[in-house]
Amino acid sequence: MPLPPVLTKNAYAYEELRRRILTGDIEQGSILSQSKLAREIGVSTTPLREALRRLAAEGMVELKSHSDARVAALTAEEAKDLYVLRENLDPLAAGLAAESRTPTDVAAIEAALEQLTPLHDAADFAAMTAHRDFHRAIYTASHNPLLIGILEGLWDKADRYRQVGLQGQQATEKDRIRVEAEHIKIAEAVIAGDPARARDAMHQHVMGSLGRRAIAVLSGD
Incomplete structure (x- = not known):
């Protein structure tokens, strides 16, 4: 090879x-x-x-x-811990990004948004990578090195749980439309420099995330 x-x-x-x-x-x-x-x-x-x-x-x-x-094995307990952290830190990063974004950040967010494609199955590694790149563009725009480092580490762990969410519960067309709209709302709020709207949009996105879906799958709910 x-x-x-x-x-x-x-x-x-x-x-x-x-x-x-x-x-x-x-x-x-x-x-x-x-x-x-x-x-x-x-x-x-x-x-x-x-x-x-x-x-x-x-x-x-x-x-x-x-x-x-x-x-390493995946557990419902770790999935829950990751979700709690993301529920708090991702909105924080989005709010800070709305306050601190630069023209370079805006260009990166817009480019990442254009590359997003719906996540159809767990084998779609390119789509998963594009999804992460979009969120990385958002939290990088926070210009908070400690927060960026924490979120990088969380995404390293959370990527496997997103795969569980994809494998365990098939996303519907309605789900894909919702997620696309959420990404657009996050990007627009950050680019517009509206911290409150950016935090709210990111929080709503995390609540319906694959990480949360993975909790249900691993818990057998």
């Missing part, structure tokens, strides 16, 4: 392994054979181990020993 020229072997191994975990190609709880994965991905075990360390720091992988790794 040829390596994309823009990525180092370490970065490629990380991106490919992360993609496989997020799309369900590698299921939660799976034991990871480093030698087998290295052969499949087309790298040596050294960049693969570095990728596993990065994924372990993000909570996706558990490292038991030098050679033993497992994809």
